Amino acid sequence: MGNRKSLRPKGYDYSQPGHYFITVCTHQRAFLLTTHLLNRTIISAIKSTTMSTLTISANELKTKGISALDKATAENDEAVITVRGKQRYVVLPIATYNHLRECELEAALAETKRDLKNKKYHKESVDKHIARISRV
Helix, strand or coil: CCCCCCCCCCCCCCCCCCCCCCCCCCHHHCCCCCHHHHHHHHHHHHHHHCCCEEEEEHHHHHHHCHHHHHHHHHHCCEEEEEECCEEEEEECCHHHHHHHHHHHHHHHHHHHHHHHHCCCCCCCCHHHHHHHHHHC
């Protein structure tokens, strides 16, 4: 890639919560990533670097009730509930859940539109459809 100038501010701690732009590149701009895979990769990268998480034990949830979740999600982007020391559940504010769900639906719609444009679909009867998917 040569000697590109870094646009990152010197000394900035990217491990802290915040909003970041992410650029994903492929060699010679090859289309290697599906929208679904790309979204999952981006979400995974964002979660591992920018989302703060609070862990709540099942016992704490049992004793403190919903107030423990309210406190956790007010101070953090999500809360992980542990059962016997193992992460089992994730709780997030409904606005965050709705946003993530909307992103998934937009990605599915974009993938469907691309498949239609590229004629990657089957036009067949119900019986033929059932027979085709049963073979897989």
